[in-house]
Amino acid sequence: MTETVQISDEAVLASFDQAPEAMIVSDAFTGCIVHANRSASELCGISFDVYPGLKRSDLYRSDASDQISRLLAGSNSDETAIFETSLKNDEREGACLEVKASLVHNSGKSFILEVLRDGTSDQLQLQDLRESEDRLNEALRLAGIGSWELDLCRNRIFWSPEVFSIFDIDREKFGASYEAFLNACHPDDRAAVNQAYKQSLKTGTPYSIDHRIVLPDGRIRFVHERCRTYYGDEGKPVRSIGTVLDITEKRLAEEELEKYRSHLELLVEERTAALKASNEELERFAYIASHDLQEPLRMVTSYLQLLEKRFKHLVDPDAAEFMNFAVDGAKRMKTLINDLLAYSRIGTKKKNFEPVDTVALVDEVLENLEISIAENKAVFIREPLPTVIADRSQLLQLFQNIIGNAVKFHAEKTPEIRIRSETDDAFFRFYIQDNGIGIDPQYFAMIFQVFQRLHGRNEYPGNGIGLSICRKIVERHGGTIGVESEPGRGTTFIFTISRSLK
């Protein structure tokens, strides 16, 4: 037995009246509104009680009578008619009323039940959306950016017109699937593109890649692509939305630039290597020449001396003097060769850079020069000096040559020599200042050249190799050497040592 639950008309009416949806019931044939609930009154802004006999057509701007007629004619009572209209009393721009109408039969009479919904804001939003989409599309078009969407459930790709023009494919000829897109990629890039996209699907990170595409006529373009993927409820990727930009020109320009750059680099490298080779060659040559020159020279001096020793009593004073000159010349040549050898060795010596405390180094120099310092009663002022990275023996030679010169080329007054330093980001800068005889500025460049001397041997002894050696040592330590002076006003030698030596 089934129990039939009786619901009173009042109860139905009450729930109809309280329903949140706006509902209107009208006579199917006369169109007279027989009942409207509270929500309908609020929506329509009308007290329906006050206007008995109000018709549907009085309410709507268009009452969709065609659709209503079809409803009435139809046999299926489940049928509904959906239409959009607006209320006659609604003055708002873009006002929209969504109506869902269905046929209801009661006590042998037919009624139209209409559920109303204010669609105005939807409509406005939709319009805004359309407008902003239009603007976006326009911006994309102007920027030459194509946009695309891949529906992963159906493997369908939507391309904007820009994408078609970038890929230079006719809309009809494009397969519109992921595979069709991959097919348009350059064969060499295909795997990388696929991998990058699949990776982004897996990790959920945006995809961004530059790759080549092949146009139907075989031309190649470079594109920059990015996309973001949206995921469904179960974390399954549903669709990817992305952009594609033609970067061919930029890429070609970059490639061109890169070509020039690498060509330039190659040129510089070649020149540097050639220069280095010729430098090394020269140094090797100087070394070998001076080394091999020593043997015959030694023969000359030694046998001259042997001759003198054994047969002096047999030769006259003239012959003895001539032999003396010959021996003297040979000995001087030997010194020159040794100097040249020392000079060439600076460059050929293996680099042996280590931390060097220049305070201790200067102390050692002063010890080495002890005799000459004492003879000349030289006074030293040494300011704090840094620890540098350098070849210790070469740095010692550098300081010793310059300080030695400062002591050697003194004037009448007591030699006073000041050693100080400055440090900047790139260099240690040393100043060795004396109050000696000074140097005429016209000779500044000359003094650093090999075997250039400004004074006679009797005045100041030396071969003119010291400062050339200094320059070479400084250059080997990434620095430069220079001089500031005026005759009679002392001399300051300034040199730098790079701070980036290892």
Place this chain on the structure above:
Amino acid sequence: MMNRTEGHVTLVEILLVEDNPGDQRLTREALREGKIRNNLTIIEDGESAIEYLCNNPASLPDLILLDLNLPRKDGREVLQVIKNNDNLMRIPVVILTTSQAEEDIIRAYNLRANCYITKPIDFDQFIKVIKAIEEFWFTIVKLP
């Protein structure tokens, strides 16, 4: 090892490995100036020097004066052979060369040269050096 005549003058065996005839003669002259009576054997290239040393175990020199730059096998190779041979390794080897290069000096000592001398350009100096060598190796040091 030293070839001595009982109670009489000392006669030492010196091997000079040197290719330059001028230097050979100079060394001979310098040795002549010295006090110690010696018997000088001269060999001109490295290979012959090695052969000589290896094939005459009965009459080995008391001192070897070795030049570095020699034809065929150079002085460094000769030095290496001497210092790695059980019979020869105790013979003092004096490197007598023109080279002042630090690499040569270090290498010679690494190969266990007993001392390294750069030939002086001055003949009187050279005589002094040869005398000092004689003095040091034949009167001062104790050798097996």
